[in-house]
Amino acid sequence: MSEIFSRIEHSRTADEVVQQIESLILEGVLRVSDRLPGERELARQFDVSRPILREALKTLEERGLIVARHGGGTYVADMIGQVFTQPMRELIGSHPKACADYLEYRREIEGVAAEYAARRATADDLALLDRIMNRMTAAHERGDFDEEAQADVEFHHAIGECAHNIILLHTLRSCYRLLSDGVFQARMQVFNLPGAREELLAQHRAIHVAVAGGKPAEARKAAMDHITYVERSMAEVERTGNWQRVSRLRLRQRSEAGDGSRRSGTEK
Known part of the structure; x- marks a missing residue:
């Protein structure tokens, strides 16, 4: 994924990260099943510490906006469904x-x-x-x-x-x-x-x-x-x-009826 996340300019809190990701989901930039970059890369793009990033991701997951797959990364949750x-x-x-x-x-x-x-x-x-x-x-x-x-x-x-x-x-x-x-x-x-x-x-x-x-x-x-x-x-x-x-259905019915008539004629 290209760098769509912006550097946090001021307080560099988890709330700032949460708000930015929420906005990207709301505006349709991030779509269902889109995979977020890995923790190290995401922290670099936001220019925040990894503990702050983890706190933000935990908040987003609790809100049902993202889902973490064991050993498989973090994805935008399926909310539309x-x-x-x-x-x-x-x-x-x-x-x-x-x-x-x-x-x-x-x-x-x-x-x-x-x-x-x-x-x-x-x-x-x-x-x-x-x-x-x-x-x-x-x-x-x-x-x-x-x-x-x-x-x-x-x-x-x-x-x-x-x-x-x-x-x-x-x-x-x-x-x-x-x-x-x-x-x-x-x-x-x-x-x-x-x-x-x-x-x-x-x-x-x-x-x-x-x-x-x-x-x-x-x-x-x-x-x-x-x-x-x-x-x-x-x-x-x-x-x-x-x-x-x-x-x-007509063809099947008439074919079967015809076969029945021929069988009756043969038996006579």
Whole structure:
């Protein structure tokens, strides 16, 4: 990890270290499962004694912000996963209305995030967004579905970060957690619809261009249009899946009925 921690300038107390790490987590610089540098390196970057650092890390662990793995380092704790517990994730994934409500919610909140991003994104934000967009495009061109899907989620994470609103950032991350956990299986099948991958790439480019161009209204519309498309596509996947299921059952039933008729005729 590059040096994201700053030298403690004044009192060099454990509280100063705690506040800096808390801020990095809150601002989304440190993310779930990010590993902190080792004790010696962290003490050097903060320019504090190791006893002070240990006291700070103990406080952060007691607050549930970091977790120490025996012999394996210290990591940012999984706090986002607690927004939707496992039973709730299972309920959401198994009820179509919950999926529809999820997309409705995302359409509105991502519209706001894209609008804010167009107003507030810094040069560094836009450089990161460029990098993700290039990665998505390259994955698309070489037909790497998994990489393209990962870049898709990372793109939406980055838009949330560009918005520079802490509550919006973590709310979006809790939403995207449902995607990374595979709660909405139909979403992954959207990529298999004819022309869908090309359309999705074009939509991400439209969001990117509007944000990079500092056009809030266009960014909001592009983000909302994207979720509307995903919503329609997921409904089509669901509908097509039902058609295939019924067709398969009909074929099986009629094949078995035909076999039965032929056997009856032979016996006569």
